[in-house]
Amino acid sequence: MRPSNTVYCFIAAFSLLLSGCATTAQNSSSELPHENQHMTASTIYSSGKEAMNIGDNPAAIRHFNALITQFPTDKFALQGRLELAYAYHKTGQSSSTIATTERFINEHPQHKNSDYAYYLRGLSAYESAIRKLDAGATVIPFEVQMALTFLNELNNHYPDGKYSEDTRQRISALNERVAQRLVFSAKQQLDLGNPASAALLAKQVVDDYSTTSALQQAAIITNQAYQILGLNSSPPHNHAAAKMEPALVPTPVPSPVITATPGPKNLMASSKTIRDTHWLMSQGPQLFTIQVLGTENEALLRQQIKNGGLTNKVAYYKKNRGDIAWFSLVYGSYTSREAALTASQSLPASLSKNKPWIRKIGDIQASLSE
Numbered sequence: 001m002r003p004s005n006t007v008y009c010f011i012a013a014f015s016l017l018l019s020g021c022a023t024t025a026q027n028s029s030s031e032l033p034h035e036n037q038h039m040t041a042s043t044i045y046s047s048g049k050e051a052m053n054i055g056d057n058p059a060a061i062r063h064f065n066a067l068i069t070q071f072p073t074d075k076f077a078l079q080g081r082l083e084l085a086y087a088y089h090k091t092g093q094s095s096s097t098i099a100t101t102e103r104f105i106n107e108h109p110q111h112k113n114s115d116y117a118y119y120l121r122g123l124s125a126y127e128s129a130i131r132k133l134d135a136g137a138t139v140i141p142f143e144v145q146m147a148l149t150f151l152n153e154l155n156n157h158y159p160d161g162k163y164s165e166d167t168r169q170r171i172s173a174l175n176e177r178v179a180q181r182l183v184f185s186a187k188q189q190l191d192l193g194n195p196a197s198a199a200l201l202a203k204q205v206v207d208d209y210s211t212t213s214a215l216q217q218a219a220i221i222t223n224q225a226y227q228i229l230g231l232n233s234s235p236p237h238n239h240a241a242a243k244m245e246p247a248l249v250p251t252p253v254p255s256p257v258i259t260a261t262p263g264p265k266n267l268m269a270s271s272k273t274i275r276d277t278h279w280l281m282s283q284g285p286q287l288f289t290i291q292v293l294g295t296e297n298e299a300l301l302r303q304q305i306k307n308g309g310l311t312n313k314v315a316y317y318k319k320n321r322g323d324i325a326w327f328s329l330v331y332g333s334y335t336s337r338e339a340a341l342t343a344s345q346s347l348p349a350s351l352s353k354n355k356p357w358i359r360k361i362g363d364i365q366a367s368l369s370e
Contacts, residue, residue: 041071045080052087060087082113082120089124097124098150115154119163122150126170133177140178147174152355159357165367168357169321172211172294179205179214186221199225210350213297215304264339266332268312274305275315277368280330285362288340289315289330292347292356298327305329308350319368330359 048063064084085100101121125147132141186201205218
């Protein structure tokens, strides 16, 4: 899903509102007992950490707010802002968490822990979005787009950071939840006799969430709605194939750029079978690949690979996320990060829309061995 400018403006306005609320909260909650008013910055910081260690997050919030108010320029106050954000997060105060991390990011963009601020902001928005979805919201809540925006910003700033893998999995999981919700709503509209509304909802999944497990259901609903409306339609599997590999459709005139400047060499040899984890573990760890998507549905992923004619170009691997098996698709094998990056710029639209990223095969192998 690509957020519109309206969404970005709304998020910005929302963040400013939160910042104002957080400032008010800090001023009102910094009234510690009298004996704490004469403590040093390091002592107040230590008191806040001790409160967090025993699980007394409300007390930690009061200590860190007092630290920031009394010693705004002290080095302990700077770290205290991150501790405060985490304490807000632990108590489920998403608005205050986002406001505090947003202020830290804006004021200290080059700080060594700014990646943590980005991550905590995205995590808080993600959990808020999940709560709204679990509550049965009738429309996709704005928290979903805000979470996707924050999580994508983290990956854009720190594509190979320590939070990148977790962040990408959360992006995929959130897209999966939204796609499933749209399919559910489309089914309801179809049952209520509103095929036009059903077709619009299902087509949104086909257009914007083609890498999720909801694609096949959405294509079927689209087909059914078009038949009811008397419109031309194609079999559901054709929708999947078209979304996976639009480049398979021949064009009358070959692109002169592609003809004159061949892309970087993909080292993947021809294969009659779909490559999986075993293939990936057998590759040279110094090579690079392009990770393009993730899903919980292995069967649908394999079907999309076949329908898209991608057998010679991709591989996928399995990694457990708790009790859930997660399957990630990678495209190509290249001798350098630069070659993989160049290749990623000419990926089919269906594979590039989820912001693919470059990964060293050795890093994937290491994660699979954990």
